[in-house]
Amino acid sequence: MTAAMVRAVATRDSEVLVRVADPIDVFSARWAAQRIATAIGFASAARQEIAIVVSELATNILKYGVRGDIAMHRVDDAALGAGLELIAFDDGPPLTDLAMAIQDGCGDGGPIDPARQLGRGGIGSGLGAIIRLSDLFEYRPGPGRKAFRAVRFVRRPRRPGASP
Ligand SMILES: Nc1ncnc2c1ncn2[C@@H]1O[C@H](COP(=O)(O)OP(=O)(O)OP(=O)(O)O)[C@@H](O)[C@H]1O
Ligand SMILES: [Mg+2]
Numbered sequence: 001m002t003a004a005m006v007r008a009v010a011t012r013d014s015e016v017l018v019r020v021a022d023p024i025d026v027f028s029a030r031w032a033a034q035r036i037a038t039a040i041g042f043a044s045a046a047r048q049e050i051a052i053v054v055s056e057l058a059t060n061i062l063k064y065g066v067r068g069d070i071a072m073h074r075v076d077d078a079a080l081g082a083g084l085e086l087i088a089f090d091d092g093p094p095l096t097d098l099a100m101a102i103q104d105g106c107g108d109g110g111p112i113d114p115a116r117q118l119g120r121g122g123i124g125s126g127l128g129a130i131i132r133l134s135d136l137f138e139y140r141p142g143p144g145r146k147a148f149r150a151v152r153f154v155r156r157p158r159r160p161g162a163s164p
Contacts, residue, residue: 015073020088021066026058029070033086040074040082041154049133050084053150056126057088060148063122065090068145075151083135083153089145098139104128135159 018029033054061068068090101108104125136151
């Protein structure tokens, strides 16, 4: 894949906005994030985890938001250092219950019946994975388009409950 193949609305060296409206855009978004993550200085394992975060954000846009955009850019926090910020915007309806949606095995309306997990095209663990693989997570219900924001720092800050 090359930069020209990514359906980017705007691109700079350390910042890109990728349109997500078709399954192929999941690959584009992942590719674009890898490129920025490499430039920021993320190691290979961290880049793989960022790829998972971007895939989950993009897949949720297609499944629930229909279409949207993922903004990606470098951040430099005075205390936490360099990182990658991902903001996934979409046009779909707001979550009915964020606390429920972020629990593994749950949709935003409640626990997913195990018998229906495969048939519904998701086991309800995408947002949980995004949170585990990110250092900051925020849901912005609007006004306007809703958004999910995830930031991953090159040096991960210690998180409560994380192994040393
Ligand atoms: N962009 C979104 N717009 C509206 N609802 C969303 C969006 N993203 C997630 N949700 C809601 O939050 C729930 C949990 O999302 P999550 O990504 O954790 O699981 P999933 O998409 O159902 O399954 P998986 O990600 O494991 O394939 C979804 O079932 C859906 O109800
Ligand atoms: Mg999902």
